[in-house]
Amino acid sequence: MSADSREELRELSYAEAIREAMDIALGRDERVILMGEDIGVYGGAFQVTGNLVEKYGTDRVMDTPISELGGAGVAVGAALTGLRPIFEFQFSDFAALAMEQIVNQAAKIRYMLGGAVSVPLVMRFPAGSGTGAAAQHSQSLEAWFGHVPGLKVIQPSTPEDAKGMLLAALEDPDPVMIFEHKILYKMKGHVPEGYYTTPIGKAAIRRPGTDVSIVATSLMVHKALAAAETLAGEGIDVEVIDLRTVRPMDRETILASVRKTGKLICVYEGVKTLGVGAEISAMVAESDAFDFLEAPILRLGGAESPIPYNPELEKAVVPQVPDILEAARNIAKGRV
Amino acid sequence: MEKSRPMSEVNIPYAIRAYSPEALKAALRKMILIRKFEEGAEDCYTRGLIHGTMHLSIGQEASAVGSCMSLSDEDKITSTHRGHGHCIAKNADLGKMFAEFFGKDTGYCRGRGGSMHIADVAKGNLGANGIVGGGLPIAVGAALSAKRLGTGAVTICFFGDGANNEGAFHEALNMAAVWKLPVVFVCENNKYGMSTSTERSTAVKNIAERAAAYSMPGVTVDGNDFSAVSEAVDTAVTHARAGNGPSLVENLTYRWRGHSKSDRNRYRTKEEISDWMERDPILQMTELLLSHKVISEAEVETLQAETTQVIKDAIEFAAASPAPEIEDAIRFVYNEGTAA
Numbered sequence: 209m210s211a212d213s214r215e216e217l218r219e220l221s222y223a224e225a226i227r228e229a230m231d232i233a234l235g236r237d238e239r240v241i242l243m244g245e246d247i248g249v250y251g252g253a254f255q256v257t258g259n260l261v262e263k264y265g266t267d268r269v270m271d272t273p274i275s276e277l278g279g280a281g282v283a284v285g286a287a288l289t290g291l292r293p294i295f296e297f298q299f300s301d302f303a304a305l306a307m308e309q310i311v312n313q314a315a316k317i318r319y320m321l322g323g324a325v326s327v328p329l330v331m332r333f334p335a336g337s338g339t340g341a342a343a344q345h346s347q348s349l350e351a352w353f354g355h356v357p358g359l360k361v362i363q364p365s366t367p368e369d370a371k372g373m374l375l376a377a378l379e380d381p382d383p384v385m386i387f388e389h390k391i392l393y394k395m396k397g398h399v400p401e402g403y404y405t406t407p408i409g410k411a412a413i414r415r416p417g418t419d420v421s422i423v424a425t426s427l428m429v430h431k432a433l434a435a436a437e438t439l440a441g442e443g444i445d446v447e448v449i450d451l452r453t454v455r456p457m458d459r460e461t462i463l464a465s466v467r468k469t470g471k472l473i474c475v476y477e478g479v480k481t482l483g484v485g486a487e488i489s490a491m492v493a494e495s496d497a498f499d500f501l502e503a504p505i506l507r508l509g510g511a512e513s514p515i516p517y518n519p520e521l522e523k524a525v526v527p528q529v530p531d532i533l534e535a536a537r538n539i540a541k542g543r544v
Numbered sequence: 545m546e547k548s549r550p551m552s553e554v555n556i557p558y559a560i561r562a563y564s565p566e567a568l569k570a571a572l573r574k575m576i577l578i579r580k581f582e583e584g585a586e587d588c589y590t591r592g593l594i595h596g597t598m599h600l601s602i603g604q605e606a607s608a609v610g611s612c613m614s615l616s617d618e619d620k621i622t623s624t625h626r627g628h629g630h631c632i633a634k635n636a637d638l639g640k641m642f643a644e645f646f647g648k649d650t651g652y653c654r655g656r657g658g659s660m661h662i663a664d665v666a667k668g669n670l671g672a673n674g675i676v677g678g679g680l681p682i683a684v685g686a687a688l689s690a691k692r693l694g695t696g697a698v699t700i701c702f703f704g705d706g707a708n709n710e711g712a713f714h715e716a717l718n719m720a721a722v723w724k725l726p727v728v729f730v731c732e733n734n735k736y737g738m739s740t741s742t743e744r745s746t747a748v749k750n751i752a753e754r755a756a757a758y759s760m761p762g763v764t765v766d767g768n769d770f771s772a773v774s775e776a777v778d779t780a781v782t783h784a785r786a787g788n789g790p791s792l793v794e795n796l797t798y799r800w801r802g803h804s805k806s807d808r809n810r811y812r813t814k815e816e817i818s819d820w821m822e823r824d825p826i827l828q829m830t831e832l833l834l835s836h837k838v839i840s841e842a843e844v845e846t847l848q849a850e851t852t853q854v855i856k857d858a859i860e861f862a863a864a865s866p867a868p869e870i871e872d873a874i875r876f877v878y879n880e881g882t883a884a
């Protein structure tokens with residue numbers, strides 16, 4: 209077997225891809241440290257850091273006390289003074305305890321100081337529903353952070369991107385918030401070996417198509433792709449765009465797609481109102497691509513509700529493949 | 545056991561024993577500069593040259609200057625909304641400070657920060673903070689960097705009595721202690737957080753008692769006594785530099801002015817204010833240096849005249865400086881070339 213084909217075959221899970229990225233980063237840059245709750249011997253609540261503590265020691269893979277605000281602030285201070293911290297929240301929901309340091313400090317310090325400093329901080333947020341963990345362990349809060357100038361917000365949807373975008377985040381001099389859907393952690397996919405970066409701020413066309421544009425985020429990208437398969441059999445050719453970055457948003461890829469298809473559906477797990485899809489829709493409505501629209505824009509987002517515990521209720525409050533199928537059929541047939 | 549000193553030295557205050565006459569004169573000069581800087585800022589505010597608000601530390605000069613005595617530019621501080629004194633104690637350029645107050649492009653933050661965000665990173669001042677308690681965890685992070693990178697630097701974290709009731713205080717002190725980090729927490733207890741007295745807000749009598757909860761040394765000193773402050777903080781800095789971890793020092797002091805420009809002073813009596821004004825830290829410091837012949841009356845006079853001129857020049861620099869370009873209003877949100 210040639211090296212090339214072996215390379216092609218190499219598959220890692222999304223969690224393993226993140227771990228590999230952190231392993232590479234720790235290995236090549238002394239300034240990189242990992243911080244978080246139970247990320248050492250425990251390996252992280254989702255086993256993302258795994259055994260890294262064995263290789264790099266407790267000084268570089270630091271278990272913090274259960275102190276989200278303080279821990280986030282320590283990471284901010286460390287980033288300001290020469291380290292490159294990667295801070296793991298055990299669940300993205302717990303960011304609520306740390307918003308002060310993220311929103312008032314990390315995001316604004318560079319601006320407040322007139323460009324005199326940077327805050328090269330990476331934060332990782334295990335996010336999303338589907339694990340039966342109910343309302344305080346299942347949210348998709350990326351839009352909160354997307355609303356804050358000074359932060360960059362990314363949602364890789366594949367193992368390859370999870371690795372490449374984490375390494376890009378570490379190269380970035382500004383604070384980058386990474387939202388990782390917990391359901392994706394076990395998903396396998398091709399991951400190139402060694403060091404590479406995947407640019408922040410660029411959406412990816414996962415499936416080209418001519419009839420309907422679907423812009424999806426994170427886990428929803430995979431649901432949109434599944435729906436697109438079915439729709440192809442019905443003669444509806446869907447273009448699936450993986451947004452990948454919430455802030456800064458890749459306007460051009462979205463607008464070009466809408467100009468081509470004239471139909472747009474946004475699919476995201478965060479609460480629909482004032483969410484990522486609202487921004488995408490408004491951005492299209494304000495642009496020349498508006499003239500190309502042949503139907504109203506549709507948004508499929510999370511229900512106006514906390515995430516419930518019961519598995520059937522839990523599914524009901526976030527977009528599922530049948531919801532995407534229905535929306536796409538309606539928009540394709542001019543029924544909206 | 546401390547070695548016994550000759551009788552003649554016993555009554556000599558720490559500061560006189562610890563510092564050279566030059567260092568002591570420089571410290572007095574900084575205290576005078578802080579006072580005059582803030583009086584100048586207040587005057588400019590009244591004349592409409594400065595907008596927004598500001599928090600003056602007049603009356604607290606010994607705490608700022610005394611705490612920074614054994615720091616170099618490599619050592620860091622995190623400051624507070626009442627941070628002009630800390631900034632000057634850490635050797636800031638007064639012209640750039642005034643320029644920032646005036647919102648000018650030559651200011652420390654190029655007019656983006658104002659009084660509440662002044663920082664001087666080159667001198668180790670990581671910045672004032674508009675969030676009460678915001679600097680506490682950041683200071684711990686700076687100390688973590690120093691320890692990991694082996695720089696030998698110590699971080700002083702200034703915060704108020706009000707900030708000691710924020711959750712960040714608990715989290716920061718606990719982590720600093722658990723990780724034995726080189727940080728000194730300096731609480732400037734001026735008896736009030738805005739209008740709320742420590743009696744009404746804080747369950748312990750002395751905030752330094754809280755150090756026990758984090759197994760770190762805690763000491764309360766007269767924050768208007770330069771020598772007492774510098775002795776306590778130097779001890780804590782030495783402790784931190786030696787790798788023994790954090791300490792908490794509480795400087796008891798008083799702000800002569802209102803909390804900010806909106807203060808109607810309904811919560812303090814005139815008597816309380818005048819009592820504290822009689823304990824003027826600058827007068828006390830001047831008397832200390834005079835009585836130990838570190839400085840002469842004539843030198844004090846020269847110092848007064850010289851500092852007045854420095855402030856005048858700084859204000860002139862600020863007034864003559866250009867404003868930032870309006871087109872640059874959203875510059876510095878991100879690093880250039882990577883921006884949104």
Ligand SMILES: Cc1ncc(C[n+]2csc(CCOP(=O)(O)OP(=O)(O)O)c2C)c(N)n1
Nearest residue numbers: 626674675676704705706707734736737738
């Ligand atoms: C988190 C937060 N809460 C409230 C305020 C409003 N505020 C600004 S300063 C202040 C009082 C702070 O008291 P203290 O820490 O004792 O400092 P001092 O003003 O006495 O120097 C308050 C309530 C704020 N800026 N941030």
Ligand SMILES: [Mg+2]
Nearest residue numbers: 704705736737
């Ligand atoms: Mg106070």
